[in-house]
Amino acid sequence: MENNTSHGTYKWILTIAAACILLCFGAGNIDIIAGAIAWLTNLIFPLLLGLLMALIFNVIMYPIEQKLFSGSNSPLKKKARRPLAIFLTLLIIFGIFISIAFLIIPELISGVKILLKIIEEIINKLSLPENALDFSSLPIIGNFTRMDTAVDTIRTIAGCLIDFFIGLVFSVYLLANKEKLRKQITRLANAWLPIRLVQIISHITYVCTSTFRHFIIGQATEAVILGSLCAIGMWLLQIPYAAMVGSLVGVTALLPMVGAFIGAGAGAFIILTESPVKALIFIVFLVILQQIEGNLIYPRVVGSKIHFPAMWVLASIIIGGSLAGPMGMLIGVPIASSAYALLKEATEKREQNTKI
Numbered sequence: 001m002e003n004n005t006s007h008g009t010y011k012w013i014l015t016i017a018a019a020c021i022l023l024c025f026g027a028g029n030i031d032i033i034a035g036a037i038a039w040l041t042n043l044i045f046p047l048l049l050g051l052l053m054a055l056i057f058n059v060i061m062y063p064i065e066q067k068l069f070s071g072s073n074s075p076l077k078k079k080a081r082r083p084l085a086i087f088l089t090l091l092i093i094f095g096i097f098i099s100i101a102f103l104i105i106p107e108l109i110s111g112v113k114i115l116l117k118i119i120e121e122i123i124n125k126l127s128l129p130e131n132a133l134d135f136s137s138l139p140i141i142g143n144f145t146r147m148d149t150a151v152d153t154i155r156t157i158a159g160c161l162i163d164f165f166i167g168l169v170f171s172v173y174l175l176a177n178k179e180k181l182r183k184q185i186t187r188l189a190n191a192w193l194p195i196r197l198v199q200i201i202s203h204i205t206y207v208c209t210s211t212f213r214h215f216i217i218g219q220a221t222e223a224v225i226l227g228s229l230c231a232i233g234m235w236l237l238q239i240p241y242a243a244m245v246g247s248l249v250g251v252t253a254l255l256p257m258v259g260a261f262i263g264a265g266a267g268a269f270i271i272l273t274e275s276p277v278k279a280l281i282f283i284v285f286l287v288i289l290q291q292i293e294g295n296l297i298y299p300r301v302v303g304s305k306i307h308f309p310a311m312w313v314l315a316s317i318i319i320g321g322s323l324a325g326p327m328g329m330l331i332g333v334p335i336a337s338s339a340y341a342l343l344k345e346a347t348e349k350r351e352q353n354t355k356i
Contacts, residue, residue: 046170047167054175104247108266215337223254230289231247233285248267317333
């Protein structure tokens with residue numbers, strides 16, 4: 001008995017010592033580690049994007065696939081069920097975003113033109129020279145500035161499009177072969193890892209995927225509710241661009257908690273070109289609506305699905321946004337919620353073992 005206790009004590013000491021050594025090494029080489037993580041993230045970013053797309057698409061695809069040819073025993077229909085479900089899922093998602101884009105972009109461009117015209121009129125009233133603020137009028141500086149800006153813009157857009165296309169193709173492959181991939185991963189894990197570790201990994205995977213699915217469903221439902229309430233409220237208050245701004249607020253609300261404020265800024269900018277007073281009324285209205293949504297709707301729609309306190313939702317949004325921008329905001333909540341659920345489960349199990 002004493003030997004087992006001593007063995008356990010030595011094991012804990014060695015574990016703590018190894019952890020301290022790794023922490024000291026990491027603290028002394030934080031720049032190298034951060035650079036390596038950034039390099040690896042950029043390298044596999046299209047695949048991570050594809051995995052995220054597959055998780056989101058699967059939320060929509062799964063019920064569609066279950067309904068397609070559900071009562072048919074035809075081998076041809078069963079074989080066509082998965083490709084048709086993927087096609088319908090992509091059609092629904094891209095159809096929604098393209099429709100919203102056609103609704104928002106023309107009005108946004110029109111608003112920018114009107115604002116530029118207002119600024120031009122103000123400059124003319126101030127009797128400033130035409131080229132007083134136009135640094136590009138200098139031949140050398142203007143040419144180099146325009147060239148560098150154009151090249152950087154083209155390079156950025158091309159890189160984003162390539163990453164998106166690769167991620168989209170990878171997500172379709174994952175969706176089309178998800179059962180086969182699951183069997184392959186399970187087979188490798190059972191062959192190379194201890195049974196207990198495989199069980200732990202399987203449980204963690206189940207909790208994470210379940211949390212992410214509930215989060216996506218809840219967040220999409222909340223975005224539709226907020227966008228609809230915004231459009232209806234603007235229509236009742238006779239604020240212009242009600243349908244377009246409501247759609248914009250709904251789309252940006254897909255980013256938890258902070259997304260609606262991004263939509264508020266863009267919406268106020270568009271309304272400002274029509275009426276500054278209406279823009280102010282819109283901001284006051286949306287702040288009130290956001291408070292109602294944040295305290296009543298969001299906790300019931302999203303919080304009830306992922307069982308995650310609002311304080312940690314905000315913390316995960318801030319940290320996720322700092323680490324990975326908008327994508328970090330989107331996936332930060334389900335990741336943190338999964339960790340919260342696993343830690344809560346482990347704590348309750350440890351408390352029960354301690355009482356026994």
